[in-house]
Amino acid sequence: MKEDAILVVDDEKGQREILKTILANQGYEVSTSPNGMEALRLFKETPFDVVLTDLKMPGWDGLELLRNILKEKTPVSVVIMTAHGTINSAVEAMKFGAFDYLVKPFEMDELLVVAKKAVEKTHLLKENTFLREQLEERFSIDGIVGKSGMMWEVFKILKKVCATNSTVLIYGESGTGKELIAKAIHYNSPRRDKPFMTINCAAIPETLLESELFGYEKGAFTGANARKIGLFEAAGGGTLFLDEIAELPFALQAKLLRALQEREMRRLGGKDNIKIDVRIIAATNKRLEDEIKKGRFREDLFYRLNVLALKLPALRDRPEDIPLLLDHFIKKHTGTLNKKITGVAKDAMEILLKHNWPGNVRQLESTIERAILLADDGEDIDAKLLPADITRQAFQGSRLDFDIPYGGISFEELEKELIIKAMEKTGFVIAKAAQLLGMSYKTLQYRLNKFSIQKGAGSVAKGLSYTPNKALDTLNEAEKEKI
Ligand SMILES: Nc1ncnc2c1ncn2[C@@H]1O[C@H](COP(=O)(O)OP(=O)(O)OP(=O)(O)O)[C@@H](O)[C@H]1O
Numbered sequence: 475m476k477e478d479a480i481l482v483v484d485d486e487k488g489q490r491e492i493l494k495t496i497l498a499n500q501g502y503e504v505s506t507s508p509n510g511m512e513a514l515r516l517f518k519e520t521p522f523d524v525v526l527t528d529l530k531m532p533g534w535d536g537l538e539l540l541r542n543i544l545k546e547k548t549p550v551s552v553v554i555m556t557a558h559g560t561i562n563s564a565v566e567a568m569k570f571g572a573f574d575y576l577v578k579p580f581e582m583d584e585l586l587v588v589a590k591k592a593v594e595k596t597h598l599l600k601e602n603t604f605l606r607e608q609l610e611e612r613f614s615i616d617g618i619v620g621k622s623g624m625m626w627e628v629f630k631i632l633k634k635v636c637a638t639n640s641t642v643l644i645y646g647e648s649g650t651g652k653e654l655i656a657k658a659i660h661y662n663s664p665r666r667d668k669p670f671m672t673i674n675c676a677a678i679p680e681t682l683l684e685s686e687l688f689g690y691e692k693g694a695f696t697g698a699n700a701r702k703i704g705l706f707e708a709a710g711g712g713t714l715f716l717d718e719i720a721e722l723p724f725a726l727q728a729k730l731l732r733a734l735q736e737r738e739m740r741r742l743g744g745k746d747n748i749k750i751d752v753r754i755i756a757a758t759n760k761r762l763e764d765e766i767k768k769g770r771f772r773e774d775l776f777y778r779l780n781v782l783a784l785k786l787p788a789l790r791d792r793p794e795d796i797p798l799l800l801d802h803f804i805k806k807h808t809g810t811l812n813k814k815i816t817g818v819a820k821d822a823m824e825i826l827l828k829h830n831w832p833g834n835v836r837q838l839e840s841t842i843e844r845a846i847l848l849a850d851d852g853e854d855i856d857a858k859l860l861p862a863d864i865t866r867q868a869f870q871g872s873r874l875d876f877d878i879p880y881g882g883i884s885f886e887e888l889e890k891e892l893i894i895k896a897m898e899k900t901g902f903v904i905a906k907a908a909q910l911l912g913m914s915y916k917t918l919q920y921r922l923n924k925f926s927i928q929k930g931a932g933s934v935a936k937g938l939s940y941t942p943n944k945a946l947d948t949l950n951e952a953e954k955e956k957i
């Protein structure tokens with residue numbers, strides 16, 4: 475449906491035609507209907523921005539139509555047209571959710587003003603519905619994916635944190651979801667209908683940071699041509715998210731502390747104290763305790779911010795969340811990229827589970843987004859769709875951490891050494907060692923017997939502890955040539 479579409483509902487043909495001509499002349503897309511039921515059918519087919527309906531009509535009257543249209547829960551403004559004697563009903567209609575009413579006979583200008591306002595109102599409604607849908611989808615706690623014990627801990631704290639007004643300090647490596655969590659806290663808190671404002675302390679030059687936070691009065695400095703409201707005021711009643719708080723310059727740390735302690739601030743160049751009503755959420759990927767030791771962060775501010783601390787675990791420490799996150803991101807990006815992807819193939823999954831994800835969830839997300847982009851429609855994401863650096867690292871991780879000595883080694887010795895290593899690594903739990911080695915419990919048991927491997931046996935194939943360089947050092951030049 476094109477924007478600015480109006481449906482005119484009137485039982486009088488002449489009236490319908492006049493309204494249609496006037497409105498169409500103004501560039502609206504106009505449809506007409508002689509009765510309420512037909513109007514509702516048209517509306518269900520293609521929602522209109524505005525429905526302009528007569529009040530008195532045979533069959534459904536304007537009120538009945540209004541009621542049915544509002545049931546559709548589509549953003550729309552309904553305007554009721556009424557004769558002079560029935561204004562009371564029109565007022566009644568507004569109580570039921572009509573946007574406005576026009577008393578017949580009305581001037582063309584009057585009609586156009588009301589139509590314009592009605593269209594604008596619908597645009598606003600649409601925007602709000604869109605925002606709300608976006609928010610509900612992305613920022614409810616349910617939008618944060620994780621089932622690992624570590625994430626359950628986060629959810630538990632999150633639930634408590636949301637209900638309070640306390641300052642929260644979120645700590646986590648880059649890409650672990652600090653901003654996502656900050657938004658979740660705001661949108662699940664009693665402040666959800668007020669603004670959520672963000673400032674990245676690392677991204678804004680020191681000179682601007684202060685005026686961004688506190689605003690300024692006209693003439694506070696050269697170039698201050700008009701009063702500017704800072705974030706503390708703009709986020710009034712809501713939440714202010716101070717991202718990368720460790721990067722806040724030392725001088726400003728003192729100012730922030732004062733504002734938080736006194737719940738008051740002044741605009742730059744201002745004389746009046748202004749009350750502050752914001753909840754502060756701060757985030758950092760640096761350990762503030764270390765920054766304090768280095769003299770870069772004020773200890774008193776740290777304690778002000780660290781009322782409730784939330785530590786987000788690195789992705790490498792919770793690989794059990796990876797399949798869930800993959801699912802989530804595949805759903806998210808197949809939608810936006812308009813592709814069907816069946817899932818993640820075994821080879822790719824193994825690599826993704828082994829990777830150490832220095833960029834955490836953000837890196838996982840971009841890896842998957844890229845793979846979806848490269849994949850053919852209807853295909854699985856397999857290893858060849860993953861970036862080379864990720865594939866390489868996974869294989870490096872599984873490479874044997876010892877070399878073959880120059881004296882050579884038999885496969886039997888190698889096998890024995892591997893089994894000993896696996897048994898030692900798993901504390902002599904046969905089932906676990908078998909899993910590591912990719913052999914069955916029975917096979918491993920048989921081999922253990924065959925090689926007489928027992929707890930405390932230690933490494934038997936001594937040759938394996940040589941490193942080639944050391945071995946080379948003990949050889950003379952002629953011997954090296956032969957190798
Ligand atoms: N648990 C999670 N579930 C779903 N999506 C997540 C999760 N954690 C992070 N993400 C997604 O990963 C991306 C990075 O998250 P976010 O920007 O919140 O991280 P950050 O910690 O603020 O990163 P940086 O330190 O780099 O600013 C976002 O797209 C976010 O939606």
Ligand SMILES: [Mg+2]
Binds near residue numbers: 652653
């Ligand atoms: Mg961030």
